[in-house]
Amino acid sequence: MSGKSPALRTSLPQRRLARKGLLFTAPYVVLLLLFGITPAAYGLYQAFIVTKIMGDPEFSLWQNFADVLGDYRLGTSAANVALYMLTWLPALLILVFALALAMDAKRSKFAALTRFLTYVPGAITGSAAALLWLFMFSPTVSPIGPALRALSGTDATFVSDETMPLILAIMGISAGAGGWVVILFGALTGIPSDLIESAQLDGATAWQTVWHVKLPMIRSYVAFVLIVSLANGFQVFVEPTVIRAGAPAHISQTWSVNQLAYVYATGGQLNYGRASALSILLLAVCIGLAVIIIKRTNFYSLEDN
Amino acid sequence: MYLGGKLRKQIAIGAAAMLAATVLAGCSGGSAQPAASDDPTAPLLVWVDAERQPVVQKFIEEKFTSSHPGIEVKVELVDATQGTNTAKIALAQKAGEGVPDIVFIGSPDEIASLSANPINYPLALNGLVEQSVLDDFPSAKRCSYGDQIYCLGNDTGQTVFWYNKALFDEWGYSAPATFSEFKELGVKLAQEHAGYNLGTVNGRYGTDAWLGSSGCPFIDVVDPVQVRINLADPKCSRVIDVMAPLLENGALANLDLFDKNYTAQVADGKVVGMIGASWVADFAFKPMFKDANKEAEGSGKYAAAPMPTWDGESTNWSGAVGGGIWVASASTKNKQATVDFLVGITTDIDIAKAQATYPAYIPGAQAWLADKAADTWYAENPSEVLLDAANKVNPADGYVRYQTELLESFNATVIKGNASADSLAQFGEQAKAAAEATGYTVVS
Known part of the structure; x- marks a missing residue:
């Protein structure tokens, strides 16, 4: 400075x-x-302006936040998002690292092809992907229809509040994994080869090389993946909204927390104060988690060295 | 990043100025706009959905322009999804421009949001529209607060019992006169013809058509800030007594009327009856046969029977599902032309006759029914039944700001859960929470 x-x-x-x-x-x-x-x-x-149904708006430091936290829908929405994150994030991380490490270990033409193939689904943007998956989970039109029918026993769409975490996880991984694989593969190729060689000379097994050399070296990339994914995950909005439009009466309009904020602003109540309050709470959660991740992984330590 | 001290200061001042401007803008945008001074030549802005756009365009070209020369009318197309109009009007008010003078609302519950803070959009029509005209819009009672009426109806969704008369005759069934008979019919249908059903009770069909016709106080609006909710009322429990066993045995379906899996059942002729709105046959049955290229199979079979009577009632009350409304803006710059347009579009007999749904305007409905009488798609003329039902819509319920939440709760508890007295009570709890979250005081 x-x-x-x-x-x-x-x-x-x-x-x-x-x-x-x-x-x-x-x-x-x-x-x-x-x-x-x-x-x-x-x-x-x-967030500090309280809209009342009758009478003038009022200023209050806490009213909107209290109303939002006391909303009967928040618990369900938060649980939905939590379940989605618990399904999606570990699966995404494991898959992305496994693919990137495998490609790094065997740098063949096959690896390049895999990299390309995993990246392609990411080219379909959120709303289009949501429509695509809506069809995938509707037995009457889906290419995997017979399998879905065998699972649920009916022709009714597989889409529901309960199956949404799984559906969103599959969507999120298919759309997002490719990009992260490319980034992590790039990070792995950036590790000096003499470092890997010396580890191997010291008798490290392939697994030990991964665990004690490669992963610590790309620590800040892991943090980056986590921070971006957490922020995206907590704010999940487009996919459930589009899927809901295509499957009427199967999914709640307030399935996710961000959708609840949207409903405050555009639904029956037009309450921008509560919408802002919930958005700020969501932001606080994301920043809080990001700070924890940054501290735990010494995110900025490379720049200090 | 290194910045020169002076530059940093400038940026800081600029940012502070922007913040201050924003905060000031926020303050001024929060309060309701004062009525603008009236200008009898000011242009009108009209918002409509895709279905009404050509009709409105034609009305302007052929009628309104000649009766109001010099007044320009701009028509904008707005997505008819529930809540869109309300949200867009709120944004236009915040922006201070582009607020429509007249708007068509497909989901009439939006009037409850439009009439409250922060929007306060609708123009009170008493005194501006002749009483004799208002009297010809019986459904407008539902969008009145106090003595003031805030909308004119486009169509009415009074419910009747639509049924496949040809199949009923073949099977030796007759249309139920009471809901006890409806229940017996459902039990018999499930035993004798499994796979067929007597309609769906998902969402607004279960709520507005079933609970609504029974007079169950689940959206009994007292005023814009008070609603009566009491799902323990016998008028609610008698509904679940009929609905629960028939959901269980499959005689009632649990899918949305326009769910692809349900429209497929309609086209397959599996839906042999339904407590449905006046528009169900024309709008939800007829097109599905057409889509499936089974037009001939659907034709000449369906008929309307009067609503069955709920046990303990002497009148066979009807429910009301949907029914679009037209609303004028209280902040219009050209009040006379706005009112003229509103009355013109809603009382136009040609428009009423041509629309797909039952006109809310009584003379319009009479012309519409005359056309319906000649429609050979029906097994018999439905006019008399529809007309009778239009006068018997149960007045117990009104429009609320939490309709979407209400339908979701109903589906989650009664429809997708285990339909029972318990699930009905659970629905009541959620309805109460939804009402309170949107600023209502709940009384029971």
Whole structure:
């Protein structure tokens, strides 16, 4: 930072560099202010405005938060999201690491093909993927229809509040795993080969190399995967919303916490205050978890070295 | 990143200014807008759904423009999904522009949200629309608070018993006159013709058609902030007494009427009857046969029978499922033209005659029924039954801000769970929670 060295202030080339840097970041800063910071600040402000059905709005530091936390739907939505995360995240992490490590261990043409094939489903965006999977889980039109029919015993769609965690996990893995595989594979190839060689010379088995050398070396990538996945997972919205539109009366409109926030803002109540309060609570959870992960994995330690 | 001290200061000041502006904007946007000064030449903005757009366009070109020369009318297409109109109006109000003068609402419950904070959208029609016209919209009573009426109906979803008369005759069945007979019929159907059903009770069919016709106080609206909910009332338990065993034996279906798996059953002729809205035959049965290329198979079979009577009642009350409404804006800049447009579009006999659903306007309904009488798709003329039912919609229930939540709770407890007195009580608890979450005080 600038405070560290007063000499920087007077150094002409440095100042020029800073101006160039600013020039590069200016468009981003403007957009961030307009579409990131300003709406967020407005949302924060709204969280303290209590809309009453009759009479003028009131200012309260806690009312909206108390209303949201006391909402009868929040427990169910939170449990749904938790179950989804518990299904999806471990499966995603195990699959992604297994694939990346396998590709790293055997760098063949087959690995390149696998990398490509796992990446392709990610090209289908969230809403389109949701529609695709909606068909997959409707026995009458699904290519795996007979299997679904054997499981549920009826022609009725497999989609329900209870099966959503599983469906979303399958969707999330098929769409997201490929991208992470590519990133982690890249990180693994970045580990100096002499390090791996010396470990092997010291008698480390393949498993020990993975556990004690490779994984610690890509620790911050693991943290990155976790933080992004947790944030995405907690905010799950598009997939249940689209699936619900295609399967009327099978899924709750407040299946996930983020959907509940949306219903506050757009449903029968038009309560922006509660919507903002719940969004802020959701943000607090995500930031809290991110901080824990960053601390536990020494996320920024590489830059310190 | 290194920034020059001056630059950093500038950015900080800029950001602070933006925040301040936002906060100020928020303050001014929170309160209701004052009525604008009236301008008899101001253009009108009308929001409609896709189904009504061509009709409205035609009405403007052929009728409204000649009676109101110089007044420009802009028609915007809005998705008819429940809640969309309300959310969009709220946003337009916040933006301070683009608030429609007239809007078509397909899910009439939205009027409960539109009439409350922070929107306060609808224009009270008493005094602006002639009383004789208001009297011809009996269903508008449902969107009145106090002495004021806030909407004119587009169509009415009064329920009747739709049934496959040809099949009933063949099997020696007759349309049930009471719900006890309905229950017996359901038991017999499951025994003699398994795989056939007497309609679905999912969502609004179970609530609005069944609980509604029985007069069960589950959305008995007292005023915009008070609702009476009491699922322990005998008028509710008598519904579950009929519904539960028939859900159990399959004589009643638990799927949404438009679920692909259910429309397939309709097209297969498996749905031999249904307590359904006036539009069910035309809108949910007829097209399904067409889609499945079985048009001839559906034709000449279906008929309407009067609603069965609930035990202990002397009138065979009807329920009401859906029924679109037209609402005008209280903040319109051209009040006279807005009211003229609203009355014009809802009382136009040609439009009423051509629409798929039963017109809410009585003279419109009479013209519509005359057309229906000549429709050979029906096994017999349904006019008399529909007309009778339109006058017998049980007045117990109203429109609420938590309708979606209510339907979800009903499906989760009574339909997907084990239909019983317990599940009905559970539904009552959830309905109470949903009402309180949307700002109602619940009385029982």
